[in-house]
Amino acid sequence: MEVLKQNKFETGENVLKHNDLTFYMLEHESSLKIEHLIDYNAIILDGTDVDFTRTILKKFRSHSNHNYYLKPIFLINYKVLNDPFIEELHDGVILSAEQIPEKSNEVHEIETRITHLDHEPGVTFEIQLFKKIVSFLYTRETRNIKPFPYVYSSIGYTYPIVSVNFDSFEEFRVLEILTWAESENLIWPDFVDRAYFCNSCKAGHLSFREVCPTCDSSNMKSQDLVHHFPCGYIGPISDFRNTIDTNMSCPKCSKNLRHIGVDYDKPSLINHCQNCDEVFQDYLVKAKCVHCKHDGDVQYLLSKNINSYKLTKKGRFAATSGIMGQMSEKEDEIFGSVNSNTFHTMMHYENERMKSNASLKANIAALHLENIFDLTRKLGKIKEKVFLTEMVHIIRENIRTTDFINVTNPSMIFICILDTELATANYYLTKMSDKLKELVNNNFDKFDLHTEFKVEPLQREISFEKQMKELIKFLVESHD
Ligand SMILES: [Zn+2]
Ligand SMILES: [Zn+2]
Ligand SMILES: [Zn+2]
Structure with missing residues (x-):
């Protein structure tokens, strides 16, 4: 560690500067918190302790904010291990501070590529997650999503850059996400192996026996x-x-x-x-699930191909241009809100109304629930809808009946607040945002919902579609 603290770099507490970049040295005795590291250009992670290294890498790469999950992370004091999570999720190993200038170029390259990305939040969990994955691959100039045999995975294989977003017992969901991406022509499969899963809980830890x-x-x-x-x-x-x-x-x-x-x-x-x-x-062959203890005939096991995937052209394009998923069925309305077409039409009339009467005003608010999909994906479709309805109800309680809401994308909610001062509208948003956090915290095991919002007067000069786009951009990129 000492070697890094040489005087050719300006150093503060664990902070190294090289030209315009600041690196943060994360030592292995540090706490597991990463929230204070958002503004550093790169992290140098002490790889002495394997568990610590894996945990920190997972924390960054599983984060719902791209300022964390795309952060360049280099390992120091690291001996190569066969842990796919460590191997796949870091950006290179350095031996000493001498290599910082060379790594600076890589940091600049990653940062440049990040500026190419489309940060508009996805409308569904699948799209949101897949965009995250392609963004990582794009900034690292790779196209492959590969499986690794992994003893800690409930299905026996892991795809680190995808799996990092799930708990280990949810690993089957990883295969579902990949199957979805394949059906959307975002990735292309190459057969690797065939794996079998418990038909009751979808785990892959099975004990096969010949029985009477x-x-x-x-x-x-x-x-x-x-x-x-x-x-x-x-x-x-x-x-x-x-x-x-x-x-x-x-x-x-x-x-x-x-x-x-x-x-x-x-x-x-x-x-x-x-x-x-x-x-x-x-004899019969039975497979007992180590996970849920279900014991069934092997013919009833679920089976799925374990493929290695490459991004298709559409998949590569998704990083910089977004994903248009087949999401029409997603547009069913949540009670108390309007769908995006209606919202657009209503905003259009509002704009016209304001043009004809200068004394009228309206505010448009965007409420960003950055990690909402981490919550809703655990609920299932029916409970998700109940939850979103409850959310809209809380928003409604804090605005007037003439105001309107659009929840096409649960992570980016738009609210049009009519004939209200901007300061008052901001107050409404603060209140509803606190209430939403409280609702989630109380009902979902202390889940910490990350909320951010911005309220602006509806502009007369530019189209409101453009204004909405800029609001989105502001909220999802506000940490840059
Ligand atoms: Zn099972
Ligand atoms: Zn017998
Ligand atoms: Zn005989």
Whole structure:
């Protein structure tokens, strides 16, 4: 560590400066908090402790804010390990401070590529997540999403840049996301392996056993079946053995057995259940799920291909131009809100009304719920809708009945507040934002909803579509 604190770099507490860049040295005894690191250009992460290194990398890469998940992170004091999360999620290993100038170029390249990205939030969890993944790949100039066998994954494989966004027991969701991206032609599959999952909980940690067809016990012994040619007797090999020597003789005709293939043969195996005493040739194969204990016939297991993926042209384009998903069904209205078409029409009339009467005013507010998908994806579609309806209800309580709301994208809610002073509108937003945080915190296991908002008077000169776009840009890029 000392080597980094040489005087050719300006150093403060853990801060290294090189030209216009500031690097933050994150030592392995540090706390696991990363929120204070948002403004540094890059992180130098002390890789001495594997668990610490993995945890920090996961915290950054799983963050819902691109200022964290796209942060250049270099490892120091790191010995290469076969941990796919560490290997796939860092930006290079440095041996000493001498390499900072060289890494500075990489930081600049990543930062330049970040400016190309489209930051408009996705309308669904899938789109939001996939944009995050392609943004990372784009800024790192790679196109591959590869699976790695991983003992800590509930499906046995992990795709670090995707999986980092899920808990390990949710790993099956990773395959669902990839299947979705494939169906949207965003990625292209290359077969790697086929994997099997519990049909009850979708975990992949299965214990396979041969079991008795009568009683399901795996307590069985199998032995060769012997066919004696001269007399035609067929029976388990134990019938031919004696307790004195290793010679075998036929229980039917008493002749000694001589050469396999000549006077006798072993046509198959015979199984004997030690539990119910059944003798049988064909056993069943069952798979017991280590996760939920469900024990089922292997024919009922779910199976999925484990593919390696490459971004398609559309997928690469998604980083800089956004994703137009097949989301028409998403546009069903949430009680108390209007869909985006209606919202646009109403805003248009509002604009016209203001043009004809200078004393009228309206405010447009954008409320950014940065990590809302981290919450809703755990709820399932029905509960999600109930939750969004409750959210709209809370927003409604803090505005007037003539004001209107659009929740096409739960992470970016628009509210048009009519005939109200800007300061008052800001006060409304502060109140509803606090109430929403409270609702989430109380009902979802202390989940910390990140909210930000901006309220502006509706402009007469520029189109409100443009104004909305700029509001979005301001909110999602406000930390740059
Ligand atoms: Zn299971
Ligand atoms: Zn015989
Ligand atoms: Zn049995």
